[in-house]
Amino acid sequence: MGKPIRITLKQANDMMGGLALQDFLVVSTSMFFIGIFGFLTRRNLITILMSVELILNSVNINFVAFNYFLHPEAMHGIFFAIFVIAVAAAEAAVAIAIIINIYRRFKSINIENVSEMKY
């Protein structure tokens, strides 16, 4: 196998209907930090879980965009995204099982009363 011919990103973009990798990255990075912000400032367990989902989602966009624009010769990015989604689902299921247990046994409608996340 010879050395692959590198083409510039702009050429690649032109071939792909004018979408740019950088645009995707701005979206995913911003979403990632929005998620982190939510994780730091939220007090309710379910909303913290939602922030985590945002973070994982932004990582998925990253993987898919890199797969599409930079490395379309294999499907690593896509598979990473698929498995991250599967793991996120398992994570959410477990989190909600624990949250429901907290609610049911301690009758706390407001989860903040049970758990004061100490940081």
Add this chain to the structure above:
Amino acid sequence: MEIAASKVIFYIIAAAILFFALLSVTSKRILRAATYLFIVLISTAALYFLLNYQFLGAVQIALYAGGIVVMIIFSILLTSHAGQKFEPVSRLKFFASLLAVLVGWALSLWVILSHPFVASSKEAVEVNMDSIGKALLSYDRNGYVLVFEVISILLLAAMIGAIVISKKQPGDGETNPDNSKTSK
């Protein structure tokens, strides 16, 4: 002007994602926050469709938007009043987090955008149900059968654990009789 059209669609989706993501972490009403999260996840699926990854978009809608968000809403309805508002965090913590996140965001964005990405020019594989299915069950290089099998351990363990944790134990039925129906 097909090129411009996909660009315009992208910007609309991107704006929706960022706007609703911000709302979902700042909204004071929990059910609204969940709804905004739902919109973000659906818009992400739209991004995948825009890139022609139909399978991924379908998975995103079915699992993320359909599964996780429904689960979250279910647990919200079970544990909170729908219109309940919660206390904001202390100002100091809010602004400290905001500052830290803004610095991290600016720094990361600067590094990422100034990087000269080089695209590989190797021949692209076609991404469709057929190729994804074959790669998922292939045990050669670029095959994922091991991960596919191993993740079943995770799902089994998650299932068992979730049942054990939320199962009603003998002797604690009296703590909350209203919910006896939801327990296994």
Add this chain to the structure above:
Amino acid sequence: MLLQYLSLMRQEVSLIFIAVLVLICELTVNQRYKKVVIPITLVLFGVHTILGFVPFDGGKLFGGMFATSHAQALMKSVLNVGVFIILLQSVAWLKKEVNFQKSNEFLILLFSTLTGMYFMISSGDFLMFYIGLEIASIPMAMLAAFDTFRSKSSEAGIKFLLNSALSSGILLFGISLFYAISGTIYFDDLPLYFSPVSPLFALGFIFFISGLAFKMSLVPFHLWTADVYEGSPTIVTSYFSVISKGAAAFITSILLFKVFFNQLYLWKDIIYLLSVLTMTVGNLFALRQTNIKRFLAFSSISQAGFILLGLVNVDSLGVTAIIYFILIYILSNLSAFGVVMAIANVTGKEEIKDYNGLYKTNPLLSLTMMLAMFSLAGIPPTAGFFSKFFLFTDAAKGGYYWLVFIAVLNTIISLYYYLLVVKAMFISPNEQPIERFRSDIYTRTALLITVVGIFAVGIYSPIFEYIRNIIDKF
């Protein structure tokens, strides 16, 4: 073909076999015979542990996704030893009425986390590594929340779950940037693409190492540790602080040496800083603790800082010292937790001041605890002295004299608080000491193994040589 797969994945296969067997028992065995399941599992796991030491050739499977070698098999065996002792210690706890109904589920969850650690240690690409990591941490959260009737336990579970999900997210962001640079996720291809180092790589690496530091609970990513350790059932706390931490240390060293070896100058300073911070802050917090579980939690944070000492100087001695240290750390810490658990099972007391005058009523337990404390602090002739000695030697060989100096200072500080516990048991008077009691046979066996181990592993030098030989070939 099939035989080759089986022989290379034998540890994983046999562990999953045991887990599935427990599951089948749970579904089919009559309630009356349920208590047979625990001893059978113990025996099977013991056989599995011993078989793990049988040398077998390494190799790669699934196109490089699964890679194993003598060194990796040894790491898994070290974890096995710890898990075996934990299983022995857990019997008394599992036989309590509240837990007995779900004892099989406990075993299944425990084995699935261990499976995750196996796959993490043997991973040949980032996807397998990530999945292994998640299998190692999601069931851990359920184990932490296992005491469903205690609010602190549920709180520990949800805290651990959310924090580990956040750290996975950060880690994944780093991995996605590596993927952007290289276009591959296989460990054997990745190093080709990483040099020359670009700012993007550095950013990805910082995200990646922060995620790992979360899992290892290094300072400043340790904030979740104390609450989770305190809230979890004691048996799970010991699992957290010993097995999870050991596995995380193993995979960190494998990744740093295998994938990021050429970027040594970049991560050396980060590891240096994390090591100093972790040792010092962990110690300073441990000084103030009054609850014995919290105390052990913080002391285990500072122990993680010592583990990092073996990483700053990159050679085979460093890795050998890490594996040796973790083996001894497993024995000493499990010995301490074994005593704490034995006392908590009978009396429910967990404060250090409850231990006052323990020697008068329970001399054997006190002596075991004293030995564990000496070994954790690193007093000769216990094994803890030798394990720390090798780590310090390795760092000094690399010229990190300041780091060694700080580590020695920290050892002296830690000596103070470990001896406080010993003082409480032997010297402090107490009108109502914990009553004399006798633990069950499993607990006593577990304590005996750890005590023998603390002496034998330190004094019997072929063990170190054995590890060294395997690592040299790696």
